[in-house]
Amino acid sequence: xxxxxxxxxxxxxxxxxxxxxxxxxxxxxxxxxxxxxxxxxxxxxxxxxxxxxxxxxxxxxxxxxxxxxxxxxxxxxxxxxxxxxxxxxxxxxxxxxxxxxxxxxxxxxxxxxxxxxxxxxxxxxxxxxxxxxxxxxxxxxxxxxxxxxxxxxxxxxxxxxxxxxxx
Amino acid sequence: xxxxxxxxxxxxxxxxxxxxxxxxxxxxxxxxxxxxxxxxxxxxxxxxxxxxxxxxxxxxxxxxxxxxxxxxxxxxxxxxxxxxxxxxxxxxxxxxxxxxxxxxxxxxxxxxxxxxxxxxxxxxxxxxxxxxxxxxxxxxxxxxxxxxxxxxxxxxxxxxxxxxxxxxxxxxxxxxxxxxxxxxxxxxxxxxxxxxxxxxxxxxxxxxxxxxxxxxxxxxxxx
Numbered sequence: 001x002x003x004x005x006x007x008x009x010x011x012x013x014x015x016x017x018x019x020x021x022x023x024x025x026x027x028x029x030x031x032x033x034x035x036x037x038x039x040x041x042x043x044x045x046x047x048x049x050x051x052x053x054x055x056x057x058x059x060x061x062x063x064x065x066x067x068x069x070x071x072x073x074x075x076x077x078x079x080x081x082x083x084x085x086x087x088x089x090x091x092x093x094x095x096x097x098x099x100x101x102x103x104x105x106x107x108x109x110x111x112x113x114x115x116x117x118x119x120x121x122x123x124x125x126x127x128x129x130x131x132x133x134x135x136x137x138x139x140x141x142x143x144x145x146x147x148x149x150x151x152x153x154x155x156x157x158x159x160x161x162x163x164x165x166x167x
Numbered sequence: 168x169x170x171x172x173x174x175x176x177x178x179x180x181x182x183x184x185x186x187x188x189x190x191x192x193x194x195x196x197x198x199x200x201x202x203x204x205x206x207x208x209x210x211x212x213x214x215x216x217x218x219x220x221x222x223x224x225x226x227x228x229x230x231x232x233x234x235x236x237x238x239x240x241x242x243x244x245x246x247x248x249x250x251x252x253x254x255x256x257x258x259x260x261x262x263x264x265x266x267x268x269x270x271x272x273x274x275x276x277x278x279x280x281x282x283x284x285x286x287x288x289x290x291x292x293x294x295x296x297x298x299x300x301x302x303x304x305x306x307x308x309x310x311x312x313x314x315x316x317x318x319x320x321x322x323x324x325x326x327x328x329x330x331x332x333x334x335x336x337x338x339x340x341x342x343x344x345x346x347x348x349x350x351x352x353x354x355x356x357x358x359x360x361x362x363x364x365x366x367x368x369x370x371x372x373x374x375x376x377x378x379x380x381x382x383x384x385x386x387x388x389x390x
Contacts, residue, residue: 015194099186119187
């Protein structure tokens with residue numbers, strides 16, 4: 001399989017990660033589209049034999065960071081909570097929905113680390129390489145993300161009212 | 168809280184992982200929207216870059232010609248062997264390629280070298296340029312003015328490319344020293360060593376940097 005075919009194969013994985021990272025479907029697919037455009041243009045920079053997925057995730061990370069920087073700096077991510085587009089599931093739908101909301105409330109840099117390690121199953125080392133940060137930073141961001149998640153999930157009221165982030 | 172060890176061993180993370188997969192895995196089964204499947208324009212961009220490089224080459228050649236007519240004494244292009252121009256054109260043609268920069272990749276280096284040697288009827292070698300930051304991308308066979316030509320491509324981690332053009336020389340050709348030529352924006356160092364003529368080209372790096380690489384190539388191929 002050549003590099004181009006491999007990239008096409010990776011699109012569903014990129015979409016899953018983008019959905020978790022960016023929230024709603026349209027924003028996530030915009031992120032994927034920008035990532036693919038950049039990846040195609042920069043494909044000559046990809047070194048054959050290295051992990052293509054990690055390379056694509058690095059490209060997506062860079063695109064995502066640029067998008068965040070381009071957004072108005074005064075806007076807090078917490079205030080821009082998008083509505084859920086998909087209905088919660090039958091059984092433990094509420095819990096999952098809460099988790100989804102909580103993940104979106106994490107600071108982007110913590111959310112990225114959490115998703116790469118926990119959802120994408122990357123080692124600390126691979127996550128560090130993908131994000132271009134030291135392993136120690138990966139570990140501390142993950143720890144902070146987990147603390148925040150725990151606090152958010154345990155402080156949940158039973159209804160569907162707005163979450164309050166407990167510091 | 169412990170963050171030591173493999174992340175996947177932590178029971179709390181395992182539970183979190185299962186939940187995240189339940190949340191986001193359905194995306195994997197969604198049909199990929201058409202706008203993401205559409206081929207990007209990078210192909211066209213690469214083709215445009217290649218044609219610009221080619222135009223630059225033509226302009227450089229014409230400029231050199233005119234320069235030659237006006238001031239023959241300072242026109243190095245007049246003495247440049249034809250194969251050097253061919254090498255520069257090959258560089259301008261193949262180095263912007265995104266999908267097919269080479270015919271045979273570096274993962275089949277042995278096969279590549281054996282194949283090209285057989286076609287040229289002379290032992291060619293792909294020099295090792297890791298010491299100066301370049302790794303082999305691969306190579307291809309090209310038509311030359313006096314038979315098949317071996318063409319190797321190398322690139323840095325940043326994607327800067329150089330190509331090495333190797334052709335067989337007619338028996339009457341003498342050895343030459345190391346020489347430099349610029350064809351448009353493509354810089355070329357070349358030399359002839361009895362049986363083989365070599366040209367190393369790049370449009371991505373400066374003359375001094377290319378000289379460093381060319382020296383390494385020269386030393387490896389003409390020990």
